[in-house]
Amino acid sequence: MNDDNLPEQPDSWFKINTLNFILIATGILSNLMLIKMVALRKLFDNYCRVGMGIISISVIFYLASYGIATIICVVTGSILKNSYCIEYYTTANIMDFVYCFSAAVFFTSHVAFSIERIISINYPEFHNSKKFRNYFCFGIIFIFVFSVIMACFHKSGNVKLDRIYGLTTQVLVLSNIPLILLAKVFSRKMYRADVSTYDLTRKHQLFNSYEITRSFVFAMIVDLIIQCFVFVLQYMFLVGHYFFDSEQVPEMDAIVQIFWNLNHTIFPWSVILFHRGLRINLKKAFCSKSQVNTSGMTSFDGQRIVPNPTQNECFEQMKAAWTQEKF
DSSP states (O other): GGGGOOOOOTTTTTHHHHHHHHHHHHHHHHHHHHHHIIISSTSSSSHHHHHHHHHHHHHHHHHHHHHHHHHHHHHOSSSSSOOHHHOOOHHHHHHHHHHHHHHHHHHHHHHHHHHHHHHOOOOOOHHHHHHHHHHHHHHHHHHHHHHHHHHHHEEEOOOHHHHHHHHHHHHHHHHHHHHHHHHHHHHHHHHOOTTTSOHHHHHHHHHHHHHHHHHHHHHHHHHHHHHHHHHHHHHHHHHOSSSSSSTTTHHHHHHHHHHHHHEEEEEEEEOOOOOSHHHHHHHHSSSOOOOOOOSBBBTTTTTTTOOOHHHHHHHHHHHHTSOHHHH
């Protein structure tokens, strides 16, 4: 490859590149933390764990592929990732495809996760059925196939197909907000219903669903703010050539990537910190465990309370409900 084709970069871009690598590292660690606290624990139902696992793994591939492609460009004489080294080196080209593919998986799986949450809240029997499991598996296959097609559109070099890719990602982001808000409203409304309407098992299921959708709403709001900000930056660059000249695409992409990487670092912690159970578990992991008095219940003056038969029935029902497998 002729080095004369590479865009010249001032020394200041080393700082931008370094910042991107720092955010890549923190983003990968943050999503590994989310996998550990959600996907690998039985605090949530299996579908929720799989969904969050796919989202986090897609982000890890997204960040890693961008980092590898950038490293290839750096060792070939350019500070920033650019089309010259992507087209010339096969490994960089493959990493760029993985980058586009994992981005499509991330956006599509967000929408699929929101739909799954709505079904789990409003149609629990169908959600627990074998038929839904088949639909769920088909949905995963569809996400991967759809993402491959979108990545091919972006890599095709066709302007119209590339615009379809960009427009599709924006539509997926915007459509997911009302879906996850609906899931939050449904779960909260049903959870606040009278005890006679739902048994304790169902109430506990709705509480779990409300907590995860509530934390996901806050994470999606942060995600949407960053998405809209990046969209404005890209629009200003493409239409008015703000910030850089029209030929300085690698420079603009590097700036935009900072916000993408920042978003993928913030998102996992938004889910964790806004979820009550995850927040408590995280606090326990970093704080020393306090000794718990197991002698039984006591009153305010320290006297031991002996539960009567009615209380025993209530406690047994609560224990049975809260130790069952999650929906």
